[in-house]
Amino acid sequence: MGRYVIRRLLQAIPVLLGATFLIFAVVFALPGDPIGALAGDKRMDPAFAAVLREQYHLNDPLLLQYWHYISGVFQGDFGTTFSKVPVSELMAGKFQVTINLALTALVLEAVIGIGLGLWAALRQGKATDTAILAVTLLLISVPVLVTGFVLQLLLGVQLKKSTGIDFFPVAGAFDGWRSYLLPGFVLAGVSIAYLTRLTRTSLVETLRADYIRTAIAKGMPRRRVIGRHALRNALIPLITYLGADLGALMGGAIITETIFNLNGIGQQLYQSVYLREQPVVVGIVTILVLVYIVANLIVDLLYAVLDPRIRYE
Template sequence: MKRSGAAVSRLALNRVAALVPIMLGVTFLVFALLHIMPGDPARAMLGPEASQETVEALREELGLNRPFLVQYGSWLWRVVQLDLGRSVHGSHDPVTEIIARHWPATLELTVVAMFFATLFGAITGIVSAVRANHLVDHVARTVTFLFLAMPGFWLALEMVIIFSHHLGWLPATRRGEPVGSVEWIRHMVMPGFVLGTGTWAFLSRILRSSMLEVLGADYIRTARAKGLPERRVVFKHALKNALIPFVTIAGMSLGALLGGAVITETVFSYPGIGREMIGAILARDAPVVQGIVLLLAGVFVLTNLAVDLLYMVLDPRIRVGGAAG
């Protein structure tokens, strides 16, 4: 038992260590892309009226005249110290403050979208598998196909037109306050649903396929031959094994939801990190873009790590494999 626990711990540490080169690669790629973008950060900070001498002095102060790798190493060292720099526009706020202002809104939207996606995906996936090739299965599969093919921005616009402008049931823009209030829920329904629909449809199909495979296994037929109630067969014996790919895709989808939040937040004028990044890209605000991408990449790789660790709970074969290694 101790050897198995030590092996699992070693496997978890290996997964954590593998995140370091991934994050380094992401930061290097983003830094390089922004480095070759047109525009001068020093000129953007001082404005078009500043003299060339003033601009050159600021470039020297910021280290923009140094070689690329030296700039990258210096930025990486500041990141380790949690210093992401300052915005080159507006009031030149620290990037950490900008992220702190907008990240909670995006996190709320992502959690709501994931709630919609996993809840509806689990329900429709299980029902479709249990009632395979019946009317309810055909309806559920048709709906999921439609949502998979439907562009998120188009669905968002249609929902705004129908539920906000025509019916007046839900607000079209902004973020409700305080969190958990009725007004907050009204503001979150449309963007959360739009952001989660594609993931819902995909998760539903994944769970349906996995459930059908498990329900056809020998041990399920044995359980039914013993006279166990169908509900117990489905939820106790079949669902646990069928959930493994479902949990995998759900965890991987978190990164897709964060990326999709950029479009959703823009359509609904939602004050999240995605909308802020769009503004920073259009304004050539490199420090803000680098900080936001670093945050999103970190969340994505940490989510994948959490999914890997959850594997060890859901699938004993992984623990056995880790112990054998």
């Protein structure tokens, strides 16, 4: 088990190197001049620009630039922005916001998605089932842009106006965890829909298994047959989906962060690509790749806990 974890973490190194190099190269290939952009509309003193270029190794070939960068990263130095802010410091604050948002979304996804899915599965073929499936179809079809603004208007602005209570703050992260509720739901929307369907299918299939028939033949009450015998098995594929989704939620929050004015990595990434701040872009992507890798590792380890047939050496 310990050896398995170590092996998995070692495998992550080439993945990280590959991912960072790819992003590094893509930003390198972007047209335009980051130093020139620093001065805005004015023309920068060519001598000063040359000094800056030298300082940021901008004249070096791609591989050498990458080497400068990655050797810094391995020493814990993610570099600085052109305005001299350390990238690690910049990222820390932004990641805090995005992690809060992604975790809120993940919790909402798990609770609502699994809850609705189980409900639909147990009412299979009845009106409830059909209604739940219709709602998920709606969630999948409508883009985040629409759900985001509509919910912001209805549950944020209108509800506050009519009741006088601010249930769901609509912008910024100033009200603690409550600020993340509505954006979290919007971000999780499509995932909730998929998880609902996955849960339904998983439970319906599990309920057809032979060991469920055995549990019934043992005279176990229906509640126990579903709650213990079926659920424990039906949950296994859902855990994979949730784990893989954590990375997607963190990386996919750009639109949601913008709608709800949450200053997270989504917004930062957009801005940094625009300014060609290579270290920031690559830094954020590196952390995101790490999150994916760790989340997947945790899922695989959880797998072994949930399903005793799986053993890692």
